Amino acid sequence: MKPYPCLVAFLVSGSLLATSPCSAAESPSVATAGHEWAFLAGYGITHRGFGATRTQVQTADAIGRFGWFLSDEVGKGSWYQGRHELLVELPIHLAVDQRDRIMTGGYLLGSWKFTGLADEKLYPYVFAGGGVLFVDLGLPTMGTRLDFSYQGGTGIQYLIGKDTAIMGEYRYHHVSNAGTAEPNEPLNSSKFLVGVSWFF
Template sequence: MGRSETVYGKILAVALTIILCSNAAAYAEEVTVRNATGEYTLLSGYGITHRGFGDTRTQVQTYDTIARFGWFLSDETGRGWYRGRHELLMELPLHLTVDPRVRSMTGGYLLGSWKFTSLEDFAPYVFAGGGVLFVDLGLPTMGSRLDFSYQGGTGVQYFIAKDKAVSLEYRYHHISNAGTASPNEPLNSSKILLGITLFR
């Protein structure tokens, strides 16, 4: 074997070693809720208004589908049971009403969240925020099709893999036109949602 073949063989061996080591390091660094940069969640569930809560008078039932994109704003902070991460959530909701009639509501939400990371198999979280909705319910008591929402709730994610979880959450959900039109009956409701989350 000539000198050039020997040098070439050594360079090839070093290159393969670097590639294998870098791949091993990449696989060793599994994506989990503790080191992910973000999450993608699809939620679906049921909601119903609470007649008599505030000025809510109309019963409205919905089937809800929400696409959620989350960005973690911090590494793990805190100690003990309250250790967790700050997260910014953007949601694209579709609320399909089935009572009193089949109509739809859609728009966008921006939420802040604290996700607890101190448990091995579960990640509880709390969240709050709001957004804008185009409401096509045909209810004369609402006064406007352009409405606003604020909401808050809590949930838990159960890990079915290091980077995947099943999500279950409850949220209080408010819709009104914020006094921009009259009349202004709000819709105060509860929603129960189930979904799947991927961490990236």
């Protein structure tokens, strides 16, 4: 039977794998994966005085994310080498200084994942998008419980296994009722998140 050096090296030992031709990238999955699951958790705080934001709201955040890669690698060899990704998120924002009230809903985001640092197992990304939130903060300044969010941010993933990465992320996060009711105080905030993702 014809030998398959890469497969043999993988089965024999991890050390052989590290020097075998197929190990070039311990991380080929990010360049070839079709989808991504991720879970993020962290902290958010509004910026009073930024725009019309007057109320301090601090949140404990938990976000489930599912991603679809929309392209193969684009721009190989350039600084922007990467892949388009569509992200769907299901967030829960627990407002710790508003008697543990919540905001929850859904986000649709577009993302660009840079793949040019694959040798270092690093995958920076940027994203932007928006969604709809049910806001139960008990703030009369917000006018309605059905609100809208737009947001954008950046993050970085570090591959710790063939298909698994840890991640850190910052995002600017806006919530308001988009003028559908009065009053309409927006919540402009920063969110700092960490998480783990799986590629498949």
